[in-house]
Amino acid sequence: MATIYEVAAAAGVSPATVSRVFNGVPVSAEKAALVRAAAAELRFTPNRTARSLRRKNAEVIALVIPDIENPYFTSLARGVEDVAQAAGYSVVLCNTDEDPGKEAKYLDIAIAENMAGVILAEADGRADLSGLIARSRPIVAVDRRTLFELDSVVLDNRAAGVAAASTLVDAGYRRIACITGPAEIDTAEERAEGWRSIVARSATPHGSEDYLRYSSFRVDGGRDAMRALLALDPAPDAVVATNNLMGVGALQVLSEAGRVPPAFGVAVIGDLPFTTLTPDATTIVRLPARDMGTTAARMLIERINGDTEPARTVVLPHEVVAATAGAPAV
Amino acid sequence: MATIYEVAAAAGVSPATVSRVFNGVPVSAEKAALVRAAAAELRFTPNRTARSLRRKNAEVIALVIPDIENPYFTSLARGVEDVAQAAGYSVVLCNTDEDPGKEAKYLDIAIAENMAGVILAEADGRADLSGLIARSRPIVAVDRRTLFELDSVVLDNRAAGVAAASTLVDAGYRRIACITGPAEIDTAEERAEGWRSIVARSATPHGSEDYLRYSSFRVDGGRDAMRALLALDPAPDAVVATNNLMGVGALQVLSEAGRVPPAFGVAVIGDLPFTTLTPDATTIVRLPARDMGTTAARMLIERINGDTEPARTVVLPHEVVAATAGAPAV
DNA sequence: CCGCCTCCTGCAATCGATTTCAGCACTGTA
DNA sequence: TACAGTGCTGAAATCGATTGCAGGAGGCGG
Numbered sequence: 001m002a003t004i005y006e007v008a009a010a011a012g013v014s015p016a017t018v019s020r021v022f023n024g025v026p027v028s029a030e031k032a033a034l035v036r037a038a039a040a041e042l043r044f045t046p047n048r049t050a051r052s053l054r055r056k057n058a059e060v061i062a063l064v065i066p067d068i069e070n071p072y073f074t075s076l077a078r079g080v081e082d083v084a085q086a087a088g089y090s091v092v093l094c095n096t097d098e099d100p101g102k103e104a105k106y107l108d109i110a111i112a113e114n115m116a117g118v119i120l121a122e123a124d125g126r127a128d129l130s131g132l133i134a135r136s137r138p139i140v141a142v143d144r145r146t147l148f149e150l151d152s153v154v155l156d157n158r159a160a161g162v163a164a165a166s167t168l169v170d171a172g173y174r175r176i177a178c179i180t181g182p183a184e185i186d187t188a189e190e191r192a193e194g195w196r197s198i199v200a201r202s203a204t205p206h207g208s209e210d211y212l213r214y215s216s217f218r219v220d221g222g223r224d225a226m227r228a229l230l231a232l233d234p235a236p237d238a239v240v241a242t243n244n245l246m247g248v249g250a251l252q253v254l255s256e257a258g259r260v261p262p263a264f265g266v267a268v269i270g271d272l273p274f275t276t277l278t279p280d281a282t283t284i285v286r287l288p289a290r291d292m293g294t295t296a297a298r299m300l301i302e303r304i305n306g307d308t309e310p311a312r313t314v315v316l317p318h319e320v321v322a323a324t325a326g327a328p329a330v
Numbered sequence: 331m332a333t334i335y336e337v338a339a340a341a342g343v344s345p346a347t348v349s350r351v352f353n354g355v356p357v358s359a360e361k362a363a364l365v366r367a368a369a370a371e372l373r374f375t376p377n378r379t380a381r382s383l384r385r386k387n388a389e390v391i392a393l394v395i396p397d398i399e400n401p402y403f404t405s406l407a408r409g410v411e412d413v414a415q416a417a418g419y420s421v422v423l424c425n426t427d428e429d430p431g432k433e434a435k436y437l438d439i440a441i442a443e444n445m446a447g448v449i450l451a452e453a454d455g456r457a458d459l460s461g462l463i464a465r466s467r468p469i470v471a472v473d474r475r476t477l478f479e480l481d482s483v484v485l486d487n488r489a490a491g492v493a494a495a496s497t498l499v500d501a502g503y504r505r506i507a508c509i510t511g512p513a514e515i516d517t518a519e520e521r522a523e524g525w526r527s528i529v530a531r532s533a534t535p536h537g538s539e540d541y542l543r544y545s546s547f548r549v550d551g552g553r554d555a556m557r558a559l560l561a562l563d564p565a566p567d568a569v570v571a572t573n574n575l576m577g578v579g580a581l582q583v584l585s586e587a588g589r590v591p592p593a594f595g596v597a598v599i600g601d602l603p604f605t606t607l608t609p610d611a612t613t614i615v616r617l618p619a620r621d622m623g624t625t626a627a628r629m630l631i632e633r634i635n636g637d638t639e640p641a642r643t644v645v646l647p648h649e650v651v652a653a654t655a656g657a658p659a660v
Numbered sequence: 661c662c663g664c665c666t667c668c669t670g671c672a673a674t675c676g677a678t679t680t681c682a683g684c685a686c687t688g689t690a
Numbered sequence: 691t692a693c694a695g696t697g698c699t700g701a702a703a704t705c706g707a708t709t710g711c712a713g714g715a716g717g718c719g720g
Binding site: 015017026027031052053 | 668670
């Protein structure tokens with residue numbers, strides 16, 4: 001691996017000059033040409049580790065997400081990757097599995113590696129970010145807010161819940177349940193709150209809280225909750241699933257029970273990934289996952305480049321794709 | 331950020347001793363205790379950048395994959411991440427989008443960052459890995475082979491193709507088509523070859539090559555190919571899709587055309603991600619994506635730790651989940 | 661023609677940890 | 691008592707690039 005010293009020797013200049021050529025600091029055209037020729041000859045690439053050590057700043061950003069196997073976060077990652085790559089940054093993928101311990105470990109690594117910044121979708125909303133903040137490493141919260149006053153890119157989760165539930169009401173369903181994620185995750189609670197505000201208006205025979213199930217944001221969680229809901233008496237005639245995977249789980253159970261939409265109303269917050277049978281009868285509240293990633297990455301890079309404005313919160317819009325069929329007439 | 335010098339000063343020892351404590355080199359119990367106390371007090375974490383520079387080896391591995399949004403690669407990534415994390419390595423996610431240019435750029439970065447190793451699912455089978463090899467950076471090829479003699483973790487793609495096609499034959503279908511990926515990707519060609527070897531035996535009215543479509547390994551590719559196949563005369567009565575996304579695309583088109591399995595036979599190589607309607611009538615050749623990731627990561631870490639055995643190739647088994655229903659009687 | 665200013669350039673220090681080498685203390689043996 | 695051997699320890703060099711500082715060349719106005 002050629003170093004800056006070898007290039008300098010080959011070009012007959014000092015290492016400092018070589019460095020300057022590669023960093024856009026003014027150098028006479030003549031020497032610059034010599035350096036470039038020597039560098040090309042020796043296939044020189046600057047050692048990023050040495051650069052990071054000196055600059056105290058690696059061209060790397062950490063993307064900390066709770067579940068890499070969830071297509072929602074995958075799309076988000078894709079967005080981050082696109083922007084980061086274009087700006088010359090690498091992305092370190094940190095999958096926390098919703099485990100605050102793993103998350104903390106990754107945040108420590110971000111510090112130890114002098115990473116330029118962190119994009120964080122928090123596991124439990126209680127992460128200690130003081131270490132990063134003390135070292136003034138920029139952080140952008142994405143999807144979920146944090147305890148700290150930080151840039152964030154989020155959704156109007158309550159509105160998404162309202163949209164999902166009211167679409168079902170409009171379609172004629174009357175006993176609308178809700179399956180949401182762990183109560184300690186803000187997005188789960190906010191989306192459920194949106195649902196609650198709608199069903200509270202429409203009279204339901206059951207106390208509406210019986211129709212609300214907290215579970216995990218996974219397929220299994222959706223399945224378990226859906227089964228429990230179907231066992232109620234009276235059973236609901238529709239359900240809001242507050243994320244994509246729970247929606248999949250709910251639809252699986254409904255399909256097994258022979259109650260596919262529109263016989264049973266379903267609204268899902270988040271895109272159903274790779275659906276093979278286009279489910280026109282399911283309402284989808286589409287979330288701009290990839291946009292969230294690109295937006296967050298752009299904000300982070302601005303911060304890295306020295307932006308010191310007060311923390312901003314960007315709320316991205318969702319889009320409702322209503323089911324084409326309503327509830328069957330009773 | 332506390333450095334080793336500050337810890338040394340606080341503990342009344344030399345920086346060398348502090349380093350030794352953190353690297354398992356023998357140090358008297360007494361001084362070790364002093365160092366640990368001082369380190370804890372100062373919340374010291376060794377700076378990984380400095381360490382990498384000195385050791386010429388970062389605790390980071392690059393995972394280079396063509397499509398982060400494909401759940402197959404996501405599972406693989408998950409496997410890699412699990413093993414790497416447990417071994418103290420971070421994973422840098424490199425999404426190449428099947429673009430050899432982006433791939434080359436990422437491989438250069440792996441060199442410039444002194445990354446410990448690379449796990450590579452190649453875009454086009456022509457990557458130039460000589461730079462990494464010259465610097466003796468270990469590489470493990472995964473899913474797809476490379477031009478170089480390297481450790482690899484692959485599938486028996488031909489056998490997977492055979493399994494998919496013969497399951498359809500056994501189920502009673504007679505005009506079996508195949509949708510596969512770009513011809514220059516080995517896995518696409520090998521799986522198609524497996525299909526070809528089966529249909530060559532069973533007489534088909536059409537020349538079998540008409541029933542073979544090369545497309546992109548994406549949902550759209552599957553859709554386009556499936557539409558083209560349905561327009562043939564005679565149209566096939568079954569299809570093998572050689573990856574998960576093409577399978578999704580094919581099923582979407584079939585569903586739109588009202589020809590869902592078992593009316594039309596479908597076998598997919600790779601798991602259908604998050605299916606909402608359990609498609610008992612579709613044959614799935616399950617691929618052990620996550621195992622591939624863990625296996626590759628383990629092999630890579632052995633190499634990083636100095637293993638110098640000749641290159642190994644591990645072939646992981648697939649599993650056939652046959653459709654429960656056969657072809658409708660003619 | 662002189663002095664000041666600008667623009668390059670090179671020297672050398674620096675980032676923070678690792679590691680070689682030499683020195684020291686101590687033990688056990690002859 | 692002397693000596694070889696063992697085991698810690700610290701001083702200092704090192705990894706490769708960046709950058710503050712000072713010096714030299716050349717341009718320009720007075």
